[in-house]
Amino acid sequence: MDILSMTAVSLGAAIKKKEVTVREAVEAALDRIGEKEKEYHCFVTVDREGALGKADEVQKKINEGELTGPLAGVPVAIKDNMCTEGLLTTCSSKILGNFIPTFSSEAVRNLQKAGAVILGKTNMDEFAMGSTTETSAFGVTKNPWNPEHVPGGSSGGSAAAVAAGECFYALGSDTGGSIRQPASFCGVVGLKPTYGTVSRYGLIAYGSSLDQIGPLCKDVTDCAAIMEIIASHDPKDSTSVERKDLDFTSALVDDVKGMRIGIPRDYFGEGLDGEVKKAVLAAAKALEEKGAIVEEFDLSLVEYAIPTYYTIAAAEASSNLERFDGIKYGYRTKDYEGLHNMYKKTRSEGFGAEVKRRIMLGSFVLSSGYYDAYYLKALRVKALIKEAFDQAFSNYDVILGPVAPTTAPKLGESLLDPIKMYLGDIYTISVNLAGLPGLSIPCGLDEKGLPIGLQLIGDCFSEKKLIRAAYAYEQARGAFGRKEGK
Amino acid sequence: MAKQYETVIGLEVHVELATKTKIFCGCSTAFGGEPNTHTCPVCTGMPGSLPVLNKQVLEYAVAVGLATNCTITQSCKFDRKNYFYPDNPQNYQISQLYLPICRNGKVEIETETGKKYVGIHEIHMEEDAGKLIHDDWEDCSLVDYNRSGVPLIEIVSEPDMRSSEEVIAYLEKLRMTIQYLGASDCKLQEGSMRADVNLSVREVGAEQFGTRTEMKNLNSFKAIARAIEGERERQIDLLESGEKVIQETRRWDDGKGESYAMRSKEDAQDYRYFPDPDLTPIVLDDAFLEEIRSRQPEFREEKMARYKEEFDIPEYDIEIITGSKHMADIFEATVALGSQPKKVSNWLMVETLRLLKEKGMDPEDIRFSPENLAKLIKMTDAKEINSSVAKEVFEVLFDQDMDPEKYVEEKGLKTVNDEGALKKTVEEVIAANPQSVEDYRNGKEKAIGFLVGQTMKAMKGKADPGMVNRLLKELL
Numbered sequence: 001m002d003i004l005s006m007t008a009v010s011l012g013a014a015i016k017k018k019e020v021t022v023r024e025a026v027e028a029a030l031d032r033i034g035e036k037e038k039e040y041h042c043f044v045t046v047d048r049e050g051a052l053g054k055a056d057e058v059q060k061k062i063n064e065g066e067l068t069g070p071l072a073g074v075p076v077a078i079k080d081n082m083c084t085e086g087l088l089t090t091c092s093s094k095i096l097g098n099f100i101p102t103f104s105s106e107a108v109r110n111l112q113k114a115g116a117v118i119l120g121k122t123n124m125d126e127f128a129m130g131s132t133t134e135t136s137a138f139g140v141t142k143n144p145w146n147p148e149h150v151p152g153g154s155s156g157g158s159a160a161a162v163a164a165g166e167c168f169y170a171l172g173s174d175t176g177g178s179i180r181q182p183a184s185f186c187g188v189v190g191l192k193p194t195y196g197t198v199s200r201y202g203l204i205a206y207g208s209s210l211d212q213i214g215p216l217c218k219d220v221t222d223c224a225a226i227m228e229i230i231a232s233h234d235p236k237d238s239t240s241v242e243r244k245d246l247d248f249t250s251a252l253v254d255d256v257k258g259m260r261i262g263i264p265r266d267y268f269g270e271g272l273d274g275e276v277k278k279a280v281l282a283a284a285k286a287l288e289e290k291g292a293i294v295e296e297f298d299l300s301l302v303e304y305a306i307p308t309y310y311t312i313a314a315a316e317a318s319s320n321l322e323r324f325d326g327i328k329y330g331y332r333t334k335d336y337e338g339l340h341n342m343y344k345k346t347r348s349e350g351f352g353a354e355v356k357r358r359i360m361l362g363s364f365v366l367s368s369g370y371y372d373a374y375y376l377k378a379l380r381v382k383a384l385i386k387e388a389f390d391q392a393f394s395n396y397d398v399i400l401g402p403v404a405p406t407t408a409p410k411l412g413e414s415l416l417d418p419i420k421m422y423l424g425d426i427y428t429i430s431v432n433l434a435g436l437p438g439l440s441i442p443c444g445l446d447e448k449g450l451p452i453g454l455q456l457i458g459d460c461f462s463e464k465k466l467i468r469a470a471y472a473y474e475q476a477r478g479a480f481g482r483k484e485g486k
Numbered sequence: 487m488a489k490q491y492e493t494v495i496g497l498e499v500h501v502e503l504a505t506k507t508k509i510f511c512g513c514s515t516a517f518g519g520e521p522n523t524h525t526c527p528v529c530t531g532m533p534g535s536l537p538v539l540n541k542q543v544l545e546y547a548v549a550v551g552l553a554t555n556c557t558i559t560q561s562c563k564f565d566r567k568n569y570f571y572p573d574n575p576q577n578y579q580i581s582q583l584y585l586p587i588c589r590n591g592k593v594e595i596e597t598e599t600g601k602k603y604v605g606i607h608e609i610h611m612e613e614d615a616g617k618l619i620h621d622d623w624e625d626c627s628l629v630d631y632n633r634s635g636v637p638l639i640e641i642v643s644e645p646d647m648r649s650s651e652e653v654i655a656y657l658e659k660l661r662m663t664i665q666y667l668g669a670s671d672c673k674l675q676e677g678s679m680r681a682d683v684n685l686s687v688r689e690v691g692a693e694q695f696g697t698r699t700e701m702k703n704l705n706s707f708k709a710i711a712r713a714i715e716g717e718r719e720r721q722i723d724l725l726e727s728g729e730k731v732i733q734e735t736r737r738w739d740d741g742k743g744e745s746y747a748m749r750s751k752e753d754a755q756d757y758r759y760f761p762d763p764d765l766t767p768i769v770l771d772d773a774f775l776e777e778i779r780s781r782q783p784e785f786r787e788e789k790m791a792r793y794k795e796e797f798d799i800p801e802y803d804i805e806i807i808t809g810s811k812h813m814a815d816i817f818e819a820t821v822a823l824g825s826q827p828k829k830v831s832n833w834l835m836v837e838t839l840r841l842l843k844e845k846g847m848d849p850e851d852i853r854f855s856p857e858n859l860a861k862l863i864k865m866t867d868a869k870e871i872n873s874s875v876a877k878e879v880f881e882v883l884f885d886q887d888m889d890p891e892k893y894v895e896e897k898g899l900k901t902v903n904d905e906g907a908l909k910k911t912v913e914e915v916i917a918a919n920p921q922s923v924e925d926y927r928n929g930k931e932k933a934i935g936f937l938v939g940q941t942m943k944a945m946k947g948k949a950d951p952g953m954v955n956r957l958l959k960e961l962l
Contacts, residue, residue, distance in 0.1 A: 101532070205534070236538060238765050322577035324533075328531065367758055
């Protein structure tokens with residue numbers, strides 16, 4: 001049996017049927033990691049011992065009927081910005097290079113309760129700031145489809161690990177596209193849930209009002225199953241929402257008849273790669289052929305999303321990252337004279353260039369005399385963007401468009417031109433500003449053989465519509481995935 | 487020659503709220519635990535931790551706002567105040583800048599110059615910081631986060647006060663109001679109430695305010711009064727010698743009776759306040775405000791007026807007793823148990839105040855129960871014990887709050903009312919003190935006092951002195 005080619009849900013079923021043991025599944029993933037990590041570098045930390053130990057413990061609970069969920073025993077990888085008790089959690093930053101949390105994030109706890117076995121912590125852009133996973137302090141991750149290209153980011157390690165078969169699914173976090181864009185670049189499914197659906201407790205904050213945890217996985221069925229496990233109302237997170245509609249797998253229905261799908265013209269203008277455009281419109285066509293009503297419309301305000309996002313996210317980040325000061329945990333500079341020199345040297349040495357850039361940007365927009373002109377104005381634009389979406393969702397069930405303007409760029413290209421990298425977030429960012437759910441699903445390959453992603457955007461709390469549309473599209477599209485070569 | 491100056495004072499008063507747990511986590515607010523034992527990921531700023539507002543903090547803040555005639559901001563929120571310091575684990579303090587919970591209040595104060603209102607600009611909620619402890623042995627600083635996240639309200643007055651008397655009256659008024667609400671014990675010495683004084687001077691009749699300074703480290707009403715006098719003099723001296731007052735924060739050294747500059751306005755940090763995205767806006771509906779309003783206690787002025795109506799006790803006693811909500815509660819409960827108000831008041835005014843003073847305690851620290859005080863009064867009323875025994879018993883009651891009836895029984899302190907037994911002792915005393923008997927018979931009235939004392943001594947204090955006196959006179 002080829003364990004590695006299984007989806008998470010099919011592996012879970014095989015474990016339940018005793019066709020595969022948890023240990024076999026974990027060993028298969030660890031073997032793949034051992035074989036491919038040198039090349040792809042998806043992980044910051046691989047917890048070999050922990051995973052094998054956990055495998056036996058989980059197997060016992062499955063055998064005793066204590067664990068019956070669909071993903072019990074399935075090995076998972078966790079983005080390295082989610083706290084894992086006793087396991088190094090670095091945010092891919094030197095400043096947290098030695099940080100071992102005393103507690104686990106709520107999403108991870110939910111997974112553990114469902115019998116997940118954590119393989120390790122995946123690489124990311126430092127503090128989730130970046131779109132390529134190249135800003136990591138611990139080396140770049142490579143795209144398994146073509147290692148000369150980036151996997152996207154900031155959840156690049158998670159997306160690449162799923163694509164490379166180094167895990168069966170992974171958790172990522174999405175502040176401006178950090179799940180959907182790497183999912184698109186790596187040819188996997190990724191979902192950024194409605195803000196408040198998955199607890200942020202234990203997620204090391206980047207932009208608190210925008211951050212959401214979500215799954216990266218092989219298909220839409222896995223996506224729905226993972227969501228049912230990680231979504232929960234958490235009293236420890238004031239922004240957590242109590243929802244009654246968390247039965248995401250009930251939306252795995254191959255039927256989009258009458259579903260109203262809007263295509264924003266603004267998402268198909270200048271800057272969009274021709275091959276990406278073609279593949280995305282073909283996907284829309286496929287849904288139309290299944291009975292969906294597809295229409296073009298004007299979303300408006302799209303060009304304001306990027307400056308608005310970089311103002312709000314940077315402002316929040318500049319404050320969120322203040323706690324990394326060398327006093328309580330993490331990196332502290334070796335030689336210093338007095339407190340302020342310690343702060344200065346610790347943070348200068350501990351943070352990378354992109355993080356410093358955003359801290360400076362955020363400190364500037366919050367500083368006295370600029371607050372109204374930048375931060376408050378950005379909040380107003382954010383409200384207007386939400387209104388534009390509200391307007392659109394009075395006409396449509398789902399908005400369909402590309403995830404990113406291009407397929408995965410080559411390694412090194414983006415860092416030379418950060419503005420260009422920021423512009424690459426144009427189709428994903430407004431979803432975070434409006435707090436909406438967004439799903440990324442592969443819809444083809446470009447001439448270079450790199451995956452193209454289709455983005456489905458829904459109104460708040462309408463993940464089930466996205467899952468239904470994506471599932472129907474997936475049925476029409478047929479199998480997608482790469483065979484690990486050689 | 488000499489110009490006349492007016493002092494203009496506004497206060498920023500921090501009050502530690504009496505919640506059991508911290509403002510954004512479930513850790514205990516209890517004082518005096520081992521360092522870093524009342525802590526968790528939230529109040530130590532661990533990565534990934536998130537704050538959740540303690541609702542009791544809201545209730546106390548609204549109660550104080552209503553009691554000080556504020557407008558309650560029914561849609562308010564928390565902001566982050568960003569600054570780096572090791573006692574502040576996140577390097578930002580969660581506070582309120584843009585939409586504080588209470589605004590535009592006022593309280594009435596009374597001084598020798600009459601009554602006036604002091605305006606309250608705003609009241610906001612915030613978290614306290616931890617404590618830095620310097621370790622001289624290791625030559626390093628250590629941080630204790632037990633206080634980190636203890637809830638505070640900051641009450642910012644308008645610059646409406648003109649003298650230290652007014653400042654003290656305003657602080658007393660705030661303290662009394664907040665203690666009556668049970669929102670804080672407001673102890674300056676222990677830091678559960680802290681006042682920073684903003685002070686400027688201007689020539690009498692001037693319309694513009696002068697440049698103000700902010701004075702910190704004021705741990706008692708006396709220190710506040712001294713600091714105000716000192717700063718007023720300092721600013722006037724500067725102006726008289728043609729110099730300018732610099733806007734700055736100063737630290738008062740009460741021992742030396744002088745202040746020194748901590749930082750000037752030019753060094754002021756930009757706190758980069760912005761709404762805390764981890765906490766959702768707080769919406770307080772009318773029903774919530776109504777509920778808090780309905781739970782407001784009888785405040786001091788109302789209580790004083792009622793006491794004057796209901797109880798025949800001196801006005802001075804009323805002032806002292808209502809000066810502590812706790813003492814007033816004990817007074818009322820004891821009276822409710824059937825004791826005569828005048829007698830209860832006497833026990834509180836004389837013996838209780840004496841013992842509090844001796845032991846350096848506050849009225850808030852009184853531990854004896856109204857039930858036991860009522861029993862003691864009942865026993866003295868029934869002449870089961872005499873007044874000196876009662877005082878002895880009360881001292882024990884003050885410390886241990888035991889049942890005085892049992893105590894008197896066990897210790898055998900009951901007054902001997904058996905005339906036969908007493909007569910025998912009196913006769914013995916007369917026989918043993920012929921000189922005093924002689925003196926008495928020779929017209930030295932005072933000598934009987936000595937004989938009474940001897941009898942009481944022989945009775946180990948358990949006799950009714952009135953009866954002893956009568957018997958002595960009869961037998962002599």
